[in-house]
Amino acid sequence: MEPILALETMKEGHDGSGLGLTLKNLGGEFEKLKKYPVLSGICSKKGKKTLDDFMKKQGFKLKYEWTPKIKPIKGIHARDHYFARAYDYPASHKNKSIVEKEELLMKTRLAIRKIGEPDESIFAFSFYPDVITIKEVGDPLETAEFFGLDRDGLKAKIVLAQGRQNTNYAIYLYACHPFFIQGYCSMTNGENTAFVPIREFLMGRGFPGYTGYNSDSEVFTHILHYTTRQLGFPITYYKDVITPLKASEMEGRQDREALGLMKQSLRPLCIDGPNMVIGFTPDGTCFMVQDAKKLRPGVVGGVKGKYALMSEECGVDSAIPKRESAKDIFPMKYDMVIISPDAQEVKVWNQLQG
Amino acid sequence: MEPASGLRLDHNHHLSLREFPYIIRWRDDRCKRCGKCTAVCPVKAIEATVKVQRLVKSEGPVPTPAAVRNITHIVEQVTDMERYCTGCGTCTLVCPNEAIEPEFNPQNKFLHYKNKGGDGYKRGGRRNDPALSTLDRLKFTRISMLTDPALDAGRHEFRVRSLLGRILPPEDLPLKLVNGKLTVDKAGIFIPPVREIFPIMIGSMSIGALSPPMWEGLAMGVAYLNEVEGLPVVMCSGEGGMSPRLLRSKYLKYFIIQIASGYFGWDEIVHALPHMVEDPAAIEIKYGQGAKPGDGGLLMAQKVLKLIAKIRGVPQFVDLASPPTHQTKYSIEEAVAKMIQSMSMAFGFRVPVYPKISGTKTARAVLNNLARNPYAAALCIDGEDGGTGAAYNVSMDKMGHPIASNLRECYLDLVRQGKQNELPLIAAGGIGKKGNLAANAAALIMLGASGVAIGKYIMQAAADCFGDEYNRCNLCNTGKCPRGITTQDPKLYRRLDSDRVAERVVEVFKAADVELRKLFAPMGRSTELPIGMSDGLSIDDPAMAERLGINYAC
Numbered sequence: 001m002e003p004i005l006a007l008e009t010m011k012e013g014h015d016g017s018g019l020g021l022t023l024k025n026l027g028g029e030f031e032k033l034k035k036y037p038v039l040s041g042i043c044s045k046k047g048k049k050t051l052d053d054f055m056k057k058q059g060f061k062l063k064y065e066w067t068p069k070i071k072p073i074k075g076i077h078a079r080d081h082y083f084a085r086a087y088d089y090p091a092s093h094k095n096k097s098i099v100e101k102e103e104l105l106m107k108t109r110l111a112i113r114k115i116g117e118p119d120e121s122i123f124a125f126s127f128y129p130d131v132i133t134i135k136e137v138g139d140p141l142e143t144a145e146f147f148g149l150d151r152d153g154l155k156a157k158i159v160l161a162q163g164r165q166n167t168n169y170a171i172y173l174y175a176c177h178p179f180f181i182q183g184y185c186s187m188t189n190g191e192n193t194a195f196v197p198i199r200e201f202l203m204g205r206g207f208p209g210y211t212g213y214n215s216d217s218e219v220f221t222h223i224l225h226y227t228t229r230q231l232g233f234p235i236t237y238y239k240d241v242i243t244p245l246k247a248s249e250m251e252g253r254q255d256r257e258a259l260g261l262m263k264q265s266l267r268p269l270c271i272d273g274p275n276m277v278i279g280f281t282p283d284g285t286c287f288m289v290q291d292a293k294k295l296r297p298g299v300v301g302g303v304k305g306k307y308a309l310m311s312e313e314c315g316v317d318s319a320i321p322k323r324e325s326a327k328d329i330f331p332m333k334y335d336m337v338i339i340s341p342d343a344q345e346v347k348v349w350n351q352l353q354g
Numbered sequence: 355m356e357p358a359s360g361l362r363l364d365h366n367h368h369l370s371l372r373e374f375p376y377i378i379r380w381r382d383d384r385c386k387r388c389g390k391c392t393a394v395c396p397v398k399a400i401e402a403t404v405k406v407q408r409l410v411k412s413e414g415p416v417p418t419p420a421a422v423r424n425i426t427h428i429v430e431q432v433t434d435m436e437r438y439c440t441g442c443g444t445c446t447l448v449c450p451n452e453a454i455e456p457e458f459n460p461q462n463k464f465l466h467y468k469n470k471g472g473d474g475y476k477r478g479g480r481r482n483d484p485a486l487s488t489l490d491r492l493k494f495t496r497i498s499m500l501t502d503p504a505l506d507a508g509r510h511e512f513r514v515r516s517l518l519g520r521i522l523p524p525e526d527l528p529l530k531l532v533n534g535k536l537t538v539d540k541a542g543i544f545i546p547p548v549r550e551i552f553p554i555m556i557g558s559m560s561i562g563a564l565s566p567p568m569w570e571g572l573a574m575g576v577a578y579l580n581e582v583e584g585l586p587v588v589m590c591s592g593e594g595g596m597s598p599r600l601l602r603s604k605y606l607k608y609f610i611i612q613i614a615s616g617y618f619g620w621d622e623i624v625h626a627l628p629h630m631v632e633d634p635a636a637i638e639i640k641y642g643q644g645a646k647p648g649d650g651g652l653l654m655a656q657k658v659l660k661l662i663a664k665i666r667g668v669p670q671f672v673d674l675a676s677p678p679t680h681q682t683k684y685s686i687e688e689a690v691a692k693m694i695q696s697m698s699m700a701f702g703f704r705v706p707v708y709p710k711i712s713g714t715k716t717a718r719a720v721l722n723n724l725a726r727n728p729y730a731a732a733l734c735i736d737g738e739d740g741g742t743g744a745a746y747n748v749s750m751d752k753m754g755h756p757i758a759s760n761l762r763e764c765y766l767d768l769v770r771q772g773k774q775n776e777l778p779l780i781a782a783g784g785i786g787k788k789g790n791l792a793a794n795a796a797a798l799i800m801l802g803a804s805g806v807a808i809g810k811y812i813m814q815a816a817a818d819c820f821g822d823e824y825n826r827c828n829l830c831n832t833g834k835c836p837r838g839i840t841t842q843d844p845k846l847y848r849r850l851d852s853d854r855v856a857e858r859v860v861e862v863f864k865a866a867d868v869e870l871r872k873l874f875a876p877m878g879r880s881t882e883l884p885i886g887m888s889d890g891l892s893i894d895d896p897a898m899a900e901r902l903g904i905n906y907a908c
Contacts, residue, residue: 191498191878193496193498193877193878193879193887194879194882194884194887195889196886196887196888196889197884197885197886197887200769200774200886201772201774201775203769203772204769204770204771204772204773204774205772206772230525231524231525232531233529233531233536234531234534237536243881244881246513254535255535255536255537257537257538258527258529258535258536258537258538259536261522261527261528261529261538261545262524262527262529262536264517264521264522264548265521265522265523265524265527265775266524267517267521267775267882268774268775268882268885268886270881270882271881272505272878272879272880272881272882273878274878292881293505293510293511293880354535
């Protein structure tokens with residue numbers, strides 16, 4: 001609930017058109033189910049039957065299901081069934097590698113999306129171990145009450161929360177931040193003017209998960225996934241991909257030769273902003289990064305073990321009031337703030353130094 | 355009854371001035387009979403002549419009309435189709451009293467008659483179609499408003515640059531991680547050469563087609579832009595070689611050397627190879643030209659003077675016709691690949707090598723073949739609105755493919771394969787036709803071009819070429835260019851000052867750079883060229899919008 005209260009304090013900065021939450025490193029009932037993938041989504045009564053049949057046919061066994069205790073709120077249209085279900089893998093995949101399991105999970109999620117999208121009978125947001133995603137249209141605080149998040153025991157160590165639907169595209173649940181793919185998740189403040197060429201480049205990578213794109217911000221998640229998982233680059237290179245250095249600036253970097261080649265080959269993934277991206281990777285590393293002109297705000301503050309990455313200072317004040325606010329970090333255009341797993345350490349990586 | 359002398363009193367087989375494309379308006383009252391106009395006319399369409407006039411005069415206090423015969427000197431347009439007025443307006447330019455000017459005659463029947471001797475009408479210039487091209491109908495309609503701030507063209511940092519050369523897909527980059535940092539592992543991997551260039555380049559126009567001061571002026575302008583202004587503009591040699599000194603100079607890196615089916619100039623180039631201190635920017639293999647698809651290059655005999663003959667390695671005063679196709683060409687799979695590889699090898703695989711074709715419905719077949727060839731550095735597509743120094747009128751007017759949809763379908767084909775960043779597309783043909791250089795270039799870039807090449811625009815903007823889509827002037831093939839741009843006649847080309855040309859080239863490119871920023875800034879783009887940013891474009895025709903895969907706006 002804390003992150004949502006923080007969203008409330010930053011109300012002037014968003015239009016309160018929706019709530020999107022992605023939770024990682026789950027507690028409560030899910031604490032014991034960490035190795036099982038969790039499918040998060042929404043379905044109608046008809047969709048529920050379709051989903052049950054489909055999952056059964058794929059060989060997934062339901063281990064546990066969480067559903068929110070809905071409190072009717074005026075203005076929020078309640079759908080039939082919100083769920084986060086932990087499944088056991090099909091027998092064929094139980095002993096497969098994590099990469100093969102991830103492929104199965106993603107393909108299953110995409111298949112469910114394909115089945116449920118035409119009549120909006122099923123929405124599937126994420127299907128991955130130890131991750132839950134909740135999305136709905138409406139005022140963030142009211143939506144949180146609607147889901148009963150203030151009463152429920154749903155707990156997580158990493159929470160990505162976004163308080164608005166996207167701005168320039170239709171209001172639609174699949175367009176709502178945060179976006180998730182195979183353990184990588186991000187949400188964005190700002191609009192992506194280079195959306196179309198980036199989308200076309202990602203879709204040409206031959207990776208089935210690079211699809212959807214109901215929002216221009218979804219590409220940030222996919223660039224993160226592509227850079228770190230598909231190409232195997234360390235996370236700092238995400239910054240070098242979306243906001244490459246000028247040739248003269250590269251001179252100071254030890255890896256300048258690689259940067260030069262990357263800049264050419266990944267040219268279509270360069271963004272112009274205005275954007276601030278917050279995200280996490282499968283190992284629980286969280287980060288914040290800005291566009292090359294720093295056209296959007298962003299602040300990181302907290303204490304060891306608990307950090308808040310927010311658009312605005314008032315959000316950090318609300319989430320972690322007892323901290324030394326003088327030590328808050330406002331990442332500038334060359335910076336990438338990286339918080340190690342379990343929020344043990346905060347590092348500001350500077351692109352000029354590498 | 356026929357007159358005994360053979361003289362036909364009805365003038366039945368003579369042409370009236372109404373059949374001619376331009377009619378000279380000459381004002382008796384202003385003309386001081388200095389003779390400059392008749393002297394300067396490149397086609398001798400006007401001549402000084404003497405007429406006898408019958409005048410009725412009356413002098414004295416009471417009317418006493420009397421007819422007198424008066425002999426006057428006048429300037430008269432001839433009605434010989436071989437000496438038709440081209441409308442160039444050089445006469446107007448030299449007239450001290452504004453007494454003469456050609457006027458376009460939209461009812462002309464020029465093409466009905468311009469086939470004397472059984473040969474089709476040949477000319478230089480461009481397609482005679484004054485209509486608005488697709489490029490000029492494209493508008494930039496995705497403006498950053500409130501949801502994201504527009505950038506400031508004057509304050510923010512912009513990088514209006516493109517890449518010329520084959521770019522490796524990210525998956526194939528020879529990178530490895532050492533201590534958490536990426537390093538390049540070059541062992542056994544061919545990393546193709548890539549040049550960073552300004553996205554507008556000067557397209558192929560040869561020494562020979564152009565006069566020495568014109569080519570020199572362009573070359574000086576390009577060198578200045580690079581060396582002084584830091585604007586990496588490149589220029590293509592055209593087919594006809596380059597000056598031996600330039601080949602051996604450090605400025606060679608700003609030039610793309612063209613090889614075409616006649617291989618003119620390559621004897622000199624091959625001999626200069628061991629002495630080159632810089633690599634050229636690229637090698638362009640010309641397979642086609644937008645203005646005259648299916649035709650080879652043509653330099654008329656009257657333009658093959660001593661200097662041209664020397665550079666090209668041919669005798670003087672012979673027609674230099676390049677074959678329509680390369681004689682070695684057997685198939686794209688075999689011969690084109692070999693040619694790209696041989697040219698790459700000649701320059702030690704350090705120079706991007708790419709083909710240029712004329713716009714055609716079959717462009718995608720060529721493209722797909724090149725996409726599979728790791729040595730192909732780009733593809734240049736020259737649309738129907740491209741220009742030429744000499745071609746049949748019918749080829750120029752009726753053959754060829756518009757560049758917009760041709761370029762777009764090629765780009766989208768690459769997108770489907772995920773190769774849009776690997777093989778740059780260069781678009782040419784009609785860019786700046788109505789003067790909108792930066793807007794046309796930006797539109798093509800947003801449709802998917804990595805760069806554009808210009809020819810006619812720079813001749814008009816830098817050297818005041820008279821040519822237009824009403825067949826004005828278009829004498830490039832005759833060697834009688836009244837501006838001294840496309841002639842080898844020293845009497846004509848001394849009119850052109852190469853320093854002035856260079857100055858104008860610099861001004862044109864600097865202005866284009868500013869205008870490109872002014873276009874990209876409101877769309878929120880500054881760091882990388884918005885290649886393929888098709889959501890920024892709209893057109894006022896639903897069918898065109900659908901064909902190009904862009905928005906329809908009205």
